[in-house]
Amino acid sequence: xxxxxxxxxxxxxxxxxxxxxxxxxxxxxxxxxxxxxxxxxxxxxxxxxxxxxxxxxxxxxxxxxxxxxxxxxxxxxxxxxxxxxxxxxxxxxxxxxxxxxxxxxxxxxxxxxxxxxxxxxxxxxxxxxxxxxxxxxxxxxxxxxxxx
Ligand code: ASP
Numbered sequence: 445x446x447x448x449x450x451x452x453x454x455x456x457x458x459x460x461x462x463x464x465x466x467x468x469x470x471x472x473x474x475x476x477x478x479x480x481x482x483x484x485x486x487x488x489x490x491x492x493x494x495x496x497x498x499x500x501x502x503x504x505x506x507x508x509x510x511x512x513x514x515x516x517x518x519x520x521x522x523x524x525x526x527x528x529x530x531x532x533x534x535x536x537x538x539x540x541x542x543x544x545x546x547x548x549x550x551x552x553x554x555x556x557x558x559x560x561x562x563x564x565x566x567x568x569x570x571x572x573x574x575x576x577x578x579x580x581x582x583x584x585x586x587x588x589x590x591x592x
Contacts, residue, residue, distance in 0.1 A: 457499065551572075
């Protein structure tokens with residue numbers, strides 16, 4: 445299944461001092477070329493954070509994340525076009541990447557604390573905690589609150 449092809453884990457955070465951070469861990473994908481370096485360790489592609497803009501961690505075929513500099517693209521749309529994080533991230537996942545027929549998703553948090561996690565696959569495992577300390581998890585469209 446699509447979900448068994450990917451083992452990527454991404455995390456983004458906004459701390460109390462307003463700093464943004466992103467981290468991504470992946471094994472790449474099955475049968476990748478020997479010596480391939482994917483998008484995950486390339487800052488601006490699969491992983492990106494910039495104070496004042498947003499933090500982004502992506503999953504999907506890395507060659508396209510590099511081509512579109514996905515993490516930076518989302519931050520640029522937020523910073524230079526003034527788009528909301530949700531709109532910027534959706535544009536990249538649902539339009540730029542989707543046209544190539546690759547499964548892709550990302551998690552992102554904005555400098556204003558906004559949270560978004562768009563994906564163009566059937567589902568994507570994700571979870572988040574709000575500044576108020578509320579926890580949520582989701583796999584598909586339905587969101588489940590978790591009481592810690
Ligand atoms: N982006 C990763 C890579 O291309 C794979 C993944 O996230 O599923 O190496």
